[in-house]
Amino acid sequence: MKKHDIVIIGGGAGGLAAAQGASASRLDVLLLEKDAQLGGILNQCIHTGFGLQHYKEELTGPEYAQRAIRELEGLPITIKTNTTVIAIEKTTDFTITYTNESEGETTIRATACILTTGSFERTRGAIKLPGTRPKGIITAGSAQRYLNIDGYLVGKNIFILGSGDIGLIMARRLTLEGAQVLGVAEILPHASGLTRNIVQCLHDYDIPLYLSHTVTDIRGAGQLRGITISEVDANFQKKPHTEKHFEVDTLMLSVGLIPDITAFNGLSFAKDNRTNGALVNQTFETSLEGLFAAGNALHIHDLVDDVSAESLLAGKHAKAYLENKNQKAASHIDVLVDEHINYCLPQRIQCTQDTDPITFSLRVKAKHEKATLKIMQGDKVLMTRKRQHLAPAEMERITFKNVDRLDDQTPLSLKLEVS
Amino acid sequence: MMYDFIIVGAGITGAMIARTLSKYDVSVLVLEKENDVGNHATLANSAIIHSGHDPKHGTLKARFCVEGNRLYDTLEKELKIPLLRSGGLLLARNAAEVDTLKAIYENAKLNNVPGMKLLEKQALKAKEPNISKTVIMGLDLPTTKITYPWEVALKAMENAINNGVFFAKNTEVFAMAKTENGFDITTNNGVFKSKQIINAAGAFAGKVAAMVENHVPYEVKPRRGEYLVLDRRVKGFLNHTLYPVPNNKGKGTLIVPQVHGNILIGPTNTPQSSLYATPNDVDALSSIKENADKLMTDIPYHQVIRTFAGVRASIDHEDFYIDYSREVDGFMHVAGIDSPGLTAAPAIAEYVVNSLIKSKTTLDPKPNFNPNEPECTMYHALNTAEKKAAFATNKRYGKIICKCERITEGDLMQHITRTLGADTIKGMKKRARVGSGLCQGGYCEHETIKVLAKASNKDQTEIDYYDKDTPVLLKETKVKL
Numbered sequence: 001m002k003k004h005d006i007v008i009i010g011g012g013a014g015g016l017a018a019a020q021g022a023s024a025s026r027l028d029v030l031l032l033e034k035d036a037q038l039g040g041i042l043n044q045c046i047h048t049g050f051g052l053q054h055y056k057e058e059l060t061g062p063e064y065a066q067r068a069i070r071e072l073e074g075l076p077i078t079i080k081t082n083t084t085v086i087a088i089e090k091t092t093d094f095t096i097t098y099t100n101e102s103e104g105e106t107t108i109r110a111t112a113c114i115l116t117t118g119s120f121e122r123t124r125g126a127i128k129l130p131g132t133r134p135k136g137i138i139t140a141g142s143a144q145r146y147l148n149i150d151g152y153l154v155g156k157n158i159f160i161l162g163s164g165d166i167g168l169i170m171a172r173r174l175t176l177e178g179a180q181v182l183g184v185a186e187i188l189p190h191a192s193g194l195t196r197n198i199v200q201c202l203h204d205y206d207i208p209l210y211l212s213h214t215v216t217d218i219r220g221a222g223q224l225r226g227i228t229i230s231e232v233d234a235n236f237q238k239k240p241h242t243e244k245h246f247e248v249d250t251l252m253l254s255v256g257l258i259p260d261i262t263a264f265n266g267l268s269f270a271k272d273n274r275t276n277g278a279l280v281n282q283t284f285e286t287s288l289e290g291l292f293a294a295g296n297a298l299h300i301h302d303l304v305d306d307v308s309a310e311s312l313l314a315g316k317h318a319k320a321y322l323e324n325k326n327q328k329a330a331s332h333i334d335v336l337v338d339e340h341i342n343y344c345l346p347q348r349i350q351c352t353q354d355t356d357p358i359t360f361s362l363r364v365k366a367k368h369e370k371a372t373l374k375i376m377q378g379d380k381v382l383m384t385r386k387r388q389h390l391a392p393a394e395m396e397r398i399t400f401k402n403v404d405r406l407d408d409q410t411p412l413s414l415k416l417e418v419s
Numbered sequence: 420m421m422y423d424f425i426i427v428g429a430g431i432t433g434a435m436i437a438r439t440l441s442k443y444d445v446s447v448l449v450l451e452k453e454n455d456v457g458n459h460a461t462l463a464n465s466a467i468i469h470s471g472h473d474p475k476h477g478t479l480k481a482r483f484c485v486e487g488n489r490l491y492d493t494l495e496k497e498l499k500i501p502l503l504r505s506g507g508l509l510l511a512r513n514a515a516e517v518d519t520l521k522a523i524y525e526n527a528k529l530n531n532v533p534g535m536k537l538l539e540k541q542a543l544k545a546k547e548p549n550i551s552k553t554v555i556m557g558l559d560l561p562t563t564k565i566t567y568p569w570e571v572a573l574k575a576m577e578n579a580i581n582n583g584v585f586f587a588k589n590t591e592v593f594a595m596a597k598t599e600n601g602f603d604i605t606t607n608n609g610v611f612k613s614k615q616i617i618n619a620a621g622a623f624a625g626k627v628a629a630m631v632e633n634h635v636p637y638e639v640k641p642r643r644g645e646y647l648v649l650d651r652r653v654k655g656f657l658n659h660t661l662y663p664v665p666n667n668k669g670k671g672t673l674i675v676p677q678v679h680g681n682i683l684i685g686p687t688n689t690p691q692s693s694l695y696a697t698p699n700d701v702d703a704l705s706s707i708k709e710n711a712d713k714l715m716t717d718i719p720y721h722q723v724i725r726t727f728a729g730v731r732a733s734i735d736h737e738d739f740y741i742d743y744s745r746e747v748d749g750f751m752h753v754a755g756i757d758s759p760g761l762t763a764a765p766a767i768a769e770y771v772v773n774s775l776i777k778s779k780t781t782l783d784p785k786p787n788f789n790p791n792e793p794e795c796t797m798y799h800a801l802n803t804a805e806k807k808a809a810f811a812t813n814k815r816y817g818k819i820i821c822k823c824e825r826i827t828e829g830d831l832m833q834h835i836t837r838t839l840g841a842d843t844i845k846g847m848k849k850r851a852r853v854g855s856g857l858c859q860g861g862y863c864e865h866e867t868i869k870v871l872a873k874a875s876n877k878d879q880t881e882i883d884y885y886d887k888d889t890p891v892l893l894k895e896t897k898v899k900l
Contacts, residue, residue: 123725132698133699151897
């Protein structure tokens, strides 16, 4: 059985950056990708808006992917594409079984493993949409793949449920391809996607956005014929007599992404039920020693730039883990959040001699203007940052530098003071 | 050509009758209006092979349920269908329910249900750790099993075809006329002639019967059942099929482990006018949860991956209606096949052929009848040596198409080339489980379309989702000039 130092699973933006971070001349790093090409979902995102932070330049998805791939040139990394991981187990090492058309099912061993498997789209079943179950209900990412990679249009008259970024981007894209996008409904009172996408993809094309609305009926037996949307109250209950009917052949869903950690069913590590991903410390190591997670497989990001930055770090930490493997396991303190914060990563901090700054990524539960973020330990305020604007759709990052001032007994807490 | 028998409908009942008739030297044609076998009640139900505790003693339902349950053990060996021997537990939560439970126990004894035991709280908890604290007594029904109903219908029909039965899908019966020595049956694919007709049209049985009878002896009263489906990764949360003590509205909300590891919760029981499975209803879905929570605690609802609805082919009689027509010679009703129809189907087929048909027609056994169908094992379920051998003959077993359910391209090819192969996306889903997992096709649908198109030498825009003219891909946007 072949033994590798670090195996990275998934070769999208996360996996590419993790491979770059993990690579070292003395280490055997293997990157496994299920598709024929590296780059993952970036390849189907042919619009611009990527790379402003990471590459200081506005790029399309495929251009961004190409940059990330090029950064691996010359590095000692083995890459296998068209290769799907089907099982992972851990004893002392990780045992990873993958399959492809040249080797068949093959089992290898690894000392460390990085999960950069991305996310999958929430589907109709998960949100329990009422109505018939005809053909014509499709997730936005699938429609995007069909259009931008395979070159096929899935419908002519389209309604979009959910104002996530992929849905907004697809509203514009489908309009440009000649389809009619009749509207976008969002169950929340505010949009889920980035403001720039609301402006550039809906407003610029006169596509109406129905806030506090959801789909309350679906019609059609074999083929979708039409949908009904209704306004909802604060408890998301349908308000009577607010129905609007649309004759459409396609209902496109952009109702959220879920970290894809299905391949890791055989591993036992702590999960965070708010992110649906793993629970990690500041080195992106999960509760299972040697298992790291980053990118959308860890939690859903707004920008690929953040995925790259986070995964690069995860890769570097995996490399450091291999180099310092004989050190005694350190103690951890938990990171707690208050009622205004939906989740925060890392969820716990490893107490070591290492004094590298820790960047917290968090999402708030509701929109706030003028709020103060505090990092505290017990009653002690360690850091305060004012924010003019906070929204659930926009991930907030805060970097804590005085790591040496942490006491290794008391949980750290993040508090949001709102006016 | 004049057929000896035409069976209208290729659901589980029609398919079983076709298979049983294929043991004899007669010509049989099965007409199915849909593009595949078992598209309605057979596809969307609880998947339980009931023990026979529930139907009232003395009814056909009671007799065929207990008999059918036993026959599934033979079907497992011959047709290689999946059978999960989960056992069932009927659960009571208060004194009144305990009384009903005991009455059911007495009824079940009369029905000859084997191996039953009354269980107290402790014993129930040991068998099913996540059972609700409010449950005080249970009836252990060890012969309760689970199958994949749609595959049973498919395998039965394939076996019938392999033994000489003709099958015409996409063929809808529009009219029937009695002739001197049989019937003329007009369909969208021409007129077929047959000496006898067996009406196994499910919810459409009333419509079909009215084509030849002036007074159809029953009226179809379709009732909708809705379900929640939990991902197969919940496997282990539940071991047995859990039944509440029934009320006047049927068996109630069940919690059912499935052969592939998923859990089904449902069904509801709502009268409807349409003969097709109709829309899911938000209130119904929340009532399912409310009822299920009475039987179990901490049900992982966040693992719900799908909801669906099926339609029961119920009639205005409590029992099945299985008999020759009193008006028209040679026309047989097999109607009202609602629960326990799946369990009863093999016994119904025996009854139809051995009791009803043989009472008026001589059937000569076919000497070369082969009851067996080959195993159709998924690559991931093979052992290491078998995997190696399969991969050596076909490299496509190395390529995963559906990551959630671990289905390879080789598996897909096997399901395209079998006796009744897949030619639509949903046809593939029903056969190979592609798209049945967490992503519900997000990762694999585009690959499935490519494999189907390539195998049938069609354009990708010609691959239907399910029904005729339902392609997922409408038109190509980038065409080479």
